[in-house]
Amino acid sequence: MQTSLRFKKKSVKGHEFLYHYHPYTNISCGGYKNKQHENKLTMYEGVWTLFGKNAEIVNSVPMLKSSVDEFGTTLAAIHQKSSEVTTATTGKVAMKYQAEDDMIALLLPIASGLFVYAKKKGNAELMEKARVSEYVLRRIRDTELASRAETIAALAEENTANLIPAKITSDMIADLKIHVDAYRNALGVRERSVAERKGARITMQDHFYKMDEILGEEIDPAMELIRASNTQFYNEYFALRVVKDTGVRHRPEPEPAPAATPVK
Numbered sequence: 001m002q003t004s005l006r007f008k009k010k011s012v013k014g015h016e017f018l019y020h021y022h023p024y025t026n027i028s029c030g031g032y033k034n035k036q037h038e039n040k041l042t043m044y045e046g047v048w049t050l051f052g053k054n055a056e057i058v059n060s061v062p063m064l065k066s067s068v069d070e071f072g073t074t075l076a077a078i079h080q081k082s083s084e085v086t087t088a089t090t091g092k093v094a095m096k097y098q099a100e101d102d103m104i105a106l107l108l109p110i111a112s113g114l115f116v117y118a119k120k121k122g123n124a125e126l127m128e129k130a131r132v133s134e135y136v137l138r139r140i141r142d143t144e145l146a147s148r149a150e151t152i153a154a155l156a157e158e159n160t161a162n163l164i165p166a167k168i169t170s171d172m173i174a175d176l177k178i179h180v181d182a183y184r185n186a187l188g189v190r191e192r193s194v195a196e197r198k199g200a201r202i203t204m205q206d207h208f209y210k211m212d213e214i215l216g217e218e219i220d221p222a223m224e225l226i227r228a229s230n231t232q233f234y235n236e237y238f239a240l241r242v243v244k245d246t247g248v249r250h251r252p253e254p255e256p257a258p259a260a261t262p263v264k
Contacts, residue, residue: 037208039243044075044211046240054233061225067218074210081204085197092186092193096142099186103149103179104137110176111152113166114159129155142187149180215241 051058051068058068111132118126129151137145156163156173163173220241227234 037204040208040211041078043240043243044071044078047215047237048072048075050233050236050240054230057226057230057233061222064219064222064225067214067222071211071214071219074207074214078204078207078211081200081207084200085204092190096183096186096190099179099183100142100145103176103183104134106172106176106179107137107149107152108132108134109166110156110163110168110172113163113168114152114155116166117159117162126155146180146184146187149176149183153177153180 048071051071059065111130114130115127118124118130132148132152137148140148153173153176156168156176157170160168160170160173223234223237
């Protein structure tokens with residue numbers, strides 16, 4: 001019996017898409033961004049293992065073998081991009097927070113020295129510019145924090161002599177400037193790593209679309225070529241092609257309470 005792939009329309013969260021429908025197994029072969037990749041990947045791995053166990057049969061049909069080889073290559077590419085997504089920002093965020101801690105540790109005493117000097121001199125403008133607290137510094141935007149630290153460093157450099165009574169030295173001010181530069185560099189590294197991770201995610205999504213296309217438009221129909229001679233392989237394949245949601249636990253519905261007996 002000859003099979004044919006059919007298209008059905010499905011709506012997910014307001015977005016419609018076409019997906020392939022296998023008439024025998026009711027399998028959705030299409031992909032969309034809201035589908036959990038982990039569930040699909042579990043299905044892909046199961047199918048790939050089955051192909052390995054039945055390599056002799058697969059290799060006997062060149063058309064099927066070609067598609068299976070492409071399936072394997074794309075699966076390896078998904079694993080590669082998954083690794084890139086995982087490791088892209090590893091250590092980068094920690095480096096940014098360490099640079100922030102080091103910079104603030106230098107910034108606070110210098111700003112405090114400036115503030116007290118300005119208060120004694122009645123310099124309201126300098127007081128306002130030097131008025132900082134760790135609470136505020138930890139909550140403003142990263143770029144604003146870097147700018148605030150640069151401003152304090154510049155003001156301290158202008159008032160180096162005036163800060164001697166506060167035991168603020170020129171070396172401390174120079175060190176603060178170095179740490180501000182290090183903090184800005186850490187921000188740049190983190191942002192680049194976030195962009196790399198985003199790019200890897202987009203590429204991985206493309207690989208998932210490709211996998212669904214290979215399965216739905218090449219391997220699914222090609223399996224009909226070996227259905228009569230290798231029924232068990234055929235049936236195992238389509239049993240594995242079902243995407244199972246393994247990431248959600250469902251609580252059993254509570255049993256309804258027995259109806260109360262009216263008191264006479």
